Every structure is written in C-alpha cells, then in structure tokens.
Amino acid sequence: MRIQNSRTGLAIMGMMMISLLIASSPVSAATNDSIERGCAGDSTYFLTGKSDADTTGSMSMFEEDLTNEESVTLDPVSINSFSGPNLVASWEMAVPATIHESDEITDSGEMVLHVRVSNADAIILNSSIVVEIGGDEFTSDSGGSGGAQRIAQGDSELTYTIEYNSNLSAGRGEDVLVSLYVTSAMFEFAGQSPKVEFIWGSSNVASNIELPLVLMRASIEEVRATATSALVHTELSSLLLDDIFAHDEYMRMEILANGGTVRSTSTVTEDLPGDSLAIVFTVPITIEAPQTFTVKYNPPGPVECILEGEFSVTETSGGGGLDYYYPEREPSTLGTSDLAIELQVTVIDDVIQHTTHLTFTGSMNLWVRWGIDNIADENLTSSSIWKEMGSEQLTSRERIRGDIEDAEIQAFISHMNQGQNLLNFLSGRMGLDSDVLLGASTRLDLDVLQTEVLVEDRAVRQELPFVLQITSKRPYGGASEVLYAQPLNSLGLDVWSSASFEGELSLGWADGVSAVAATDGVDHTRRRSVTTSSIMVSIPDLIAQGDLDSIHYTIGTFWTSPVVSVATVILGPVMIIGICFASGGLQTLPKAVLTSLLVAALNTGLHILAINILMMLFIGIVTAVGSVALFGRQKSEREKLLEYLGEI
Numbered sequence: 053m054r055i056q057n058s059r060t061g062l063a064i065m066g067m068m069m070i071s072l073l074i075a076s077s078p079v080s081a082a083t084n085d086s087i088e089r090g091c092a093g094d095s096t097y098f099l100t101g102k103s104d105a106d107t108t109g110s111m112s113m114f115e116e117d118l119t120n121e122e123s124v125t126l127d128p129v130s131i132n133s134f135s136g137p138n139l140v141a142s143w144e145m146a147v148p149a150t151i152h153e154s155d156e157i158t159d160s161g162e163m164v165l166h167v168r169v170s171n172a173d174a175i176i177l178n179s180s181i182v183v184e185i186g187g188d189e190f191t192s193d194s195g196g197s198g199g200a201q202r203i204a205q206g207d208s209e210l211t212y213t214i215e216y217n218s219n220l221s222a223g224r225g226e227d228v229l230v231s232l233y234v235t236s237a238m239f240e241f242a243g244q245s246p247k248v249e250f251i252w253g254s255s256n257v258a259s260n261i262e263l264p265l266v267l268m269r270a271s272i273e274e275v276r277a278t279a280t281s282a283l284v285h286t287e288l289s290s291l292l293l294d295d296i297f298a299h300d301e302y303m304r305m306e307i308l309a310n311g312g313t314v315r316s317t318s319t320v321t322e323d324l325p326g327d328s329l330a331i332v333f334t335v336p337i338t339i340e341a342p343q344t345f346t347v348k349y350n351p352p353g354p355v356e357c358i359l360e361g362e363f364s365v366t367e368t369s370g371g372g373g374l375d376y377y378y379p380e381r382e383p384s385t386l387g388t389s390d391l392a393i394e395l396q397v398t399v400i401d402d403v404i405q406h407t408t409h410l411t412f413t414g415s416m417n418l419w420v421r422w423g424i425d426n427i428a429d430e431n432l433t434s435s436s437i438w439k440e441m442g443s444e445q446l447t448s449r450e451r452i453r454g455d456i457e458d459a460e461i462q463a464f465i466s467h468m469n470q471g472q473n474l475l476n477f478l479s480g481r482m483g484l485d486s487d488v489l490l491g492a493s494t495r496l497d498l499d500v501l502q503t504e505v506l507v508e509d510r511a512v513r514q515e516l517p518f519v520l521q522i523t524s525k526r527p528y529g530g531a532s533e534v535l536y537a538q539p540l541n542s543l544g545l546d547v548w549s550s551a552s553f554e555g556e557l558s559l560g561w562a563d564g565v566s567a568v569a570a571t572d573g574v575d576h577t578r579r580r581s582v583t584t585s586s587i588m589v590s591i592p593d594l595i596a597q598g599d600l601d602s603i604h605y606t607i608g609t610f611w612t613s614p615v616v617s618v619a620t621v622i623l624g625p626v627m628i629i630g631i632c633f634a635s636g637g638l639q640t641l642p643k644a645v646l647t648s649l650l651v652a653a654l655n656t657g658l659h660i661l662a663i664n665i666l667m668m669l670f671i672g673i674v675t676a677v678g679s680v681a682l683f684g685r686q687k688s689e690r691e692k693l694l695e696y697l698g699e700i
Contacts, residue, residue: 086273090155091349091357093267099165099230099252099259103141109252111145111230111261113292113352114299121254123168126237127247137180137233141250144229147186148292149266151222159218161262163192165210165232165250167203172239172246174204181212184229185264186222190214200236203248216264224291224327230261267292267351273330275345275363276377282309282335283377284345286359289328296351297386298546304350307333309343320377320514321384321415329384332377334515376513378454382436383422385481387415388549393539393594395489395555399607402528403499408489409506410520416482416547418514424456424464424505425512437481441467456510468503471495474522483544488537490524500525528607536574536589536603551594557587557605573601 093113100117103109104124112118124141151157169175178200183190192214203210232250239246252259268290276283284307290296296303306317320332333347342364349357394409426432428442442463451457468474472495475486487493495501506519536555540548568587570576576589587605591597 086271087359087361088269088271089357089359090149090152090157090266091268091270091351092155092157092265093351093357095158095161095262095264096260097145097263097265099143099261101143101253103143105139105141108229109141109143111143111228111263112295113267114295114302115255115258116299118253118255118258121251121257123249123251125247125249126234127245128239128242131234131237134234134236137235140179140232140234142229142231144227146291147222147224147226147228147265149269149290150224151220151264151266153219153221155266157218157220157264157266158216158262159264160213160215161264163212163214163230163259163261165212165259166207166252166257167210168207168249168251169203169205170245170247170249171243172205173241174202174239175246175248176200176202176236176238176240177210177248178235178237179210180233180235181214181261182229182231182233183214183216183261183263184227184231185220186226188217188220188222190216202240214262220264224289228263228265230263268296268349268357270347270349270357270359272345272347272359272361272363275343278376280336282337282343282345284333284335284347285377286331286333286347287324287328288331288349289326291327293327293329299352302350302352305331306348307335308346308348309335309337311344312346317388318515319387319415320379320418321386322379322381323384324381329386330379331387334377376511378512379418379422382426382432382438383415383419385416385419385547389414389416389547391416391548391551391594393484393489393551393553393555395553397491397535397555397557399528399557399559403525404491404528404533406489406491406522406524408522408524410482410484410522411517412548413517414514414549417516417518418512420518421456421512421514421516424460425451425454427460427463437477454512456507456512461505465503465505469501474501474503479541480543483541483547485537485539485541485544488534488539490522491526491533492524498524498526530607532569532604532606534602535587535605536576536591536601538594538597538599538601540594545595548595553589553591553594555589555603559585559607568606569602569604571598571601571603573598574603576603 097111097113098115098118099109100112100120100122101109102122109122126140163181181192192212201210237248250259251257268288270289271287273285273287276285305319306315308315314335314337316333316335318334320334322330322332324330335345337343342362344360344362347359349359351357390413392409392411394411396407398405398407423436423438427438428446429439432439442460446459446463451460468477475490475493475495478484478486478489490498490501492498500523502523504521504523506521507516509516535557536553539553540551544551568576568578574589574591576587579586579588587603589603
C-alpha cells in the first residue's frame with residue numbers, strides 16, 4: 053500500500069469543507085489543542101460476494117472490486133413457501149471509523165438493486181431493505197413508499213430509499229448489515245419456469261447502497277517548528293486504510309500554510325497501533341508568528357476532507373536537539389519514495405560482475421535509516437525485520453538516537469551478506485527483481501556477493517539520499533544474458549512513486565557482442581572504443597515501462613572484439629592503397645589515398661557505433677576492388693596503337 057502523490061487523483065466533483073479555527077496561544081516547543089474530524093468520503097458502497105438466505109456477502113467502496121457477477125434466484129416453488137418477510141440475501145462490513153453525533157453524514161440514502169424477470173410478463177413484488185448499523189436499525193420498502201411494486205420482464209433496477217438518523221453514533225469495527233427481505237411475489241402471465249433474479253457484483257450490474265458511514269477520522273495532532281521548516285503531525289484512523297492506499301488513485305493529500313501560499317506534499321509516515329497512520333508533513337517555512345495550516349485529504353469519492361487550524365509554535369531544536377521529525381515507532385514505507393537504479397555489468401575472463409547502485413529517498417529511505425539506527429532493538433515488534441539483525445554486542449553499545457553509526461551499518465551489511473537475506477530484502481521489502489540486478493535469484497548461483505552502504509549524512513531523515521551498492525560475480529555460462537528487464541515486481545510498483553534505470557554492459561579488448569535482442573519498447577545504444585565495447589540502456593520511468601520489455605545480449609568470440617574492429621578500420625585503407633599502387637603505380641596514389649581516407653572515416657564511425665565487423669570488412673574490400681577499376685594504370689596512346697597494330 054502507498055500514497056502516490058505524483059499520480060492523478062480522482063476528479064473533484066464537489067466539496068465539503070469544515071473549518072475548525074483554534075485560537076492561538078504562545079507555547080514553547082508545543083502546539084495548540086489538536087483538531088479532528090470524520091471524513092465521510094463517497095457514501096456509495098457496492099454489493100459484492102456470494103449471498104443467499106444462508107450466506108452473507110460483502111460491500112466495497114471501490115469499483116475495481118466489481119469483478120464477479122453474483123445473483124440469487126426466486127421461482128414459484130420458493131415464493132409459495134413464503135409466510136411473511138423472508139430473508140433473500142444480505143451483505144455486511146465493519147464500520148470503518150467511529151461515527152460521532154457531530155459528524156456530517158448522509159441523513160438519507162438509496163439502494164439500487166438490479167433485477168431480472170424471465171419467462172413472465174411481470175412480477176408483483178413486495179420487498180424491503182433493513183440496514184443495521186451498530187445498535188440502530190433502518191428499514192425501507194421497495195419504491196421507497198411501501199406496498200407492492202410491478203417489475204416488467206427483462207432487466208430493471210429496484211430503488212429503495214432509507215431514512216437514517218442524522219445523530220447516528222457507532223464505534224469503529226461495529227457491524228453494518230444490509231438485508232433484503234421479500235414478503236410476497238406473484239408472476240403475471242408466467243410461462244415455463246418463470247423466475248426473478250437479484251443481481252450484483254460486476255461493473256455491468258453495480259448494485260449499491262448509500263450508507264451513513266465515516267470513511268476515516270483525520271486529525272492535526274501538533275505542529276512543531278525547526279530552523280527552516282514546520283512539521284505538521286497528522287493522524288489517520290480507519291479499518292480501510294490498507295484498502296484506501298492500495299487503490300492509490302483514490303487518495304491524495306497536501307498541506308497549505310500562510311493561506312495557501314506555501315504548499316507541501318512531502319510526508320513522513322509512521323504506522324500506529326489500531327489501524328492508524330501518522331503522517332508528518334514537512335513545510336518549508338520559518339515560523340515567525342502564529343500560522344494557519346490546512347490539511348487536505350482526498351478520500352474516495354467527490355469530497356475533500358479538510359482540516360484547518362491556527363497554531364502558535366516556537367522552534368523545537370532547543371539548541372542541540374533534533375531539528376527534524378524522528379519517528380517514535382517503526383515508520384511505514386507508505387508515502388512518496390523515489391528510486392534510481394544504476395547497473396554496471398562487466399565481463400572479465402568469463403566472469404560476469406554486476407555492480408548495482410540503488411539510490412532512494414522518501415518513505416523507503418526513512419524506513420531503512422530508522423531501521424539501521426534501531427537495529428537489534430528489543431523493544432521492536434516481533435514482526436520487525438530489524439529486531440533480529442545485529443549482535444549482542446551491538447545492543448549493549450551506547451548508541452546516538454537519530455544518527456546511523458558505523459557499528460550499526462556494519463551489522464546491517466553483515467546481515468545482508470549472509471545467505472539469502474539480501475535477495476529476500478530486495479524482493480520482499482524493496483520490490484526489486486534480484487535476477488535482473490544481481491544476475492541470480494538465489495545466493496547459491498553467485499560466487500561473490502558484497503553489500504556496501506554509501507551515505508554521507510548519517511541523520512535519520514527521509515529527504516537525504518540513501519545509496520546501497522551491491523556487487524555480485526558469477527561465471528558466464530555461454531548463453532544469452534539479460535542486461536535489462538523490468539526490475540520492479542508487483543510490490544515494487546506499489547512501493548515506488550518514481551523509478552529510473554541506467555544500465556551499461558562493458559567488455560574488454562578481446563571480447564565482443566555477437567547478438568543483441570531488444571523489444572520495441574526499449575531503446576539502447578552500442579559503442580566501441582579502442583579497447584572496450586559497451587551497450588547502454590536508459591529507462592527514465594520504470595513504472596510506465598512494459599513488463600515484457602527487455603534487452604538480451606550474447607558474448608561473441610575474439611573476432612567480434614574491439615581490437616579486431618580497430619584492425620579492420622586500418623586494413624581497409626591499407627588494402628586500397630596497396631592494390632591501387634600495385635596495379636597502377638605512383639600515378640594512382642593520390643586518388644587511392646583520398647579514397648582510403650574516406651573509407652577510414654566511414655569505418656571509424658561504424659566502429660564507434662559497434663556495427664558488425666563483417667560489414668566494415670566488406671566495405672574495405674569492395675572499395676579496394678572498385679578503386680583498382682577506376683584508378684588503375686591507364687595505357688598511353690603509343691601503347692594503345694601498338695596493341696591495335698599487333699591485333700591486325
């Protein structure tokens with residue numbers, strides 16, 4: 053799950069704004085009272101899952117979950133067994149976030165249920181909907197006004213209107229149950245096997261209901277100031293946080309200060325107990341007076357959730373403390389994370405070496421820095437990967453909070469270089485394909501695996517880049533090798549907001565590339581120098597890149613190497629001058645030299661572009677033969693006359 057601010061959010065069709073203005077009062081390294089509200093978002097929830105009288109379906113706010121059409125069928129046999137209201141189908145969910153009486157929620161809603169009548173002119177149906185939220189119950193009859201309703205043959209929609217209590221209150225996690233009851237039904241002019249179906253669950257039959265629920269609770273807990281910025285600490289609480297952030301196109305957030313003149317979307321995220329998330333915005337302003345901060349969340353649906361409050365703060369650094377946000381708990385990888393991959397592949401003596409630089413910032417960077425700073429901490433949760441890293445000696449060291457120390461880095465490196473740890477970390481935590489980056493998916497396939505951490509600033513801050521350098525070596529097996537394939541797995545596409553790839557294959561003077569296979573979606577460049585040959589590929593946007601795009605290469609023999617190519621460049625002019633001189637003497641030399649220079653320039657360009665050496669050799673031979681024909685020794689008039697007389 054993640055927040056992806058760089059992508060386009062759901063279009064805002066309307067706005068609901070609540071401004072909570074808090075009077076400012078000077079404090080020292082503290083904030084005013086927190087502000088909090090419930091964010092309703094879109095009140096429409098779609099019916100999903102199988103359901104009948106014995107099975108309860110579910111509800112979802114996301115249209116993407118409408119994947120399977122479901123239905124329940126009534127026929128004359130089942131209808132004749134009715135004796136009062138009979139439960140036909142039901143759907144349930146949990147209250148996402150606590151509902152307070154002061155929250156602005158819908159006071160009425162509609163349920164739209166798709167109906168299909170077959171083998172009858174119509175059906176007279178008497179049905180009702182019962183909505184239970186916590187300890188409250190709300191009922192509506194078909195048509196919204198009670199009584200029987202005639203539904204003609206074919207597909208149509210039943211509409212139920214439910215009046216809710218505007219002062220509804222319910223706790224997070226309490227049950228929400230929507231039940232469909234049929235009291236009586238009668239077919240008109242029924243044919244053979246008449247039936248009525250209630251259908252839901254797919255995009256074509258998106259049966260849904262409007263519910264008076266709060267999607268999440270949002271709050272501004274405090275505002276702290278540093279020398280250069282303000283840290284606005286907000287919290288979100290909802291049972292649906294994972295689902296909201298998994299559907300990244302639905303959720304955007306931003307913060308405004310100074311009446312909107314300063315805008316920031318940079319966040320630090322920290323998982324909290326109880327399905328809550330702390331989000332800290334870093335706003336680049338200097339606090340000189342009470343400031344009004346506005347936090348905007350775009351939950352699913354055409355509604356903005358807006359928090360606004362005035363805070364009076366002073367600097368929190370205290371002349372020596374942290375002047376940035378340091379999470380109290382293990383931070384989340386949610387949020388904005390940017391990744392740059394640089395891959396250098398070299399082949400020396402039939403050994404392939406991959407040198408990979410992973411440079412990243414944002415939430416993933418903060419999580420790694422914080423984890424290394426808290427490595428082997430016994431107070432971490434049992435699910436934290438950082439808890440078991442390190443040694444007993446490390447846990448007893450005096451460690452500085454907020455700074456990564458050499459001993460902590462060494463503990464991290466030592467752990468990564470053991471067994472399958474690094475490969476599992478790359479694939480399971482960073483969402484990267486180790487087979488592409490390291491040339492292998494298991495440690496057993498590698499002769500050498502070394503990890504290094506290259507960081508200049510050791511502070512635990514998300515905006516500072518973190519560089520992980522990985523070196524791996526393995527023997528070349530003689531088959532086609534992968535220079536580029538999509539390095540982001542399914543997890544990586546969720547973790548990273550942006551990602552780029554720069555790759556280069558470098559071969560020595562005695563090795564060359566015999567074949568390169570690249571899909572249409574990947575551009576690459578081939579180059580030769582006097583002593584090396586290379587293939588370079590640049591992918592600026594990995595997230596938009598196709599999964600099937602790739603570049604494969606095959607290492608050739610000595611005859612495809614740069615040294616042979618250079619020899620070919622030299623050989624062409626030599627052949628032209630030599631053959632022309634042998635056939636025509638000194639009089640052909642000026643034209644032969646000029647031609648050889650042109651061929652040398654052409655073949656040099658082909659050499660640099662790493663064109664097939666046979667092409668270069670062919671140009672040299674053809675040009676030499678052509679030069680003899682054009683510039684060869686010309687016979688004098690006397691020789692021509694004597695030759696003519698001789699023939700006579």
